[in-house]
Amino acid sequence: MPILAGTAGSPSRPASTEIASAPPAFVEILAGLLEPRAAVVRLAAGTSGFPRTVGAFDAQGQPVPQPLAYRQAAARWIVQCFPGLDPDHAHELDLATGRLTAVAVTDTAA
Numbered sequence: 804m805p806i807l808a809g810t811a812g813s814p815s816r817p818a819s820t821e822i823a824s825a826p827p828a829f830v831e832i833l834a835g836l837l838e839p840r841a842a843v844v845r846l847a848a849g850t851s852g853f854p855r856t857v858g859a860f861d862a863q864g865q866p867v868p869q870p871l872a873y874r875q876a877a878a879r880w881i882v883q884c885f886p887g888l889d890p891d892h893a894h895e896l897d898l899a900t901g902r903l904t905a906v907a908v909t910d911t912a913a
Contacts, residue, residue: 822885822894825901829884833877834898841867845906846881846894857881 825833837844841859849855856874859867869877881888881896885903888894893906 820904820907822888822903822905825884825896825903827901829880830896830898830901833880833896836873836877837869837898838867841869842898844877844881844896844898846878846888846896848891848893 833844834841837859840861842862843860843864844857845860846857847855855878856871857869857877858874859869859877861867881894881903885894895904895906896902897904
């Protein structure tokens with residue numbers, strides 16, 4: 804199973820992975836859709852080249868359960884707000900700062 808480095812629970816996330824910043828109004832609306840404990844949403848690399856859902860995580864990096872419809876809607880909103888995202892890579896949006904970052908995936912199967 805892959806481990807996502809530089810996630811919410813990792814204070815060592817390098818600043819160089821920042822891709823963009825989301826408009827504050829967008830972040831506020833997205834945060835309103837999700838569980839109040841959610842601090843970060845991770846846009847997964849999708850099948851067929853398109854991200855399909857997001858995962859929500861609290862400030863400690865623990866998963867925050869969300870209904871599938873909300874995860875799909877959040878993914879669509881993020882893709883529409885950042886149309887140039889590489890669909891083959893995972894990304895995270897920090898709901899406190901609006902920073903969108905790339906997420907490195909390391910494979911632990913080896």
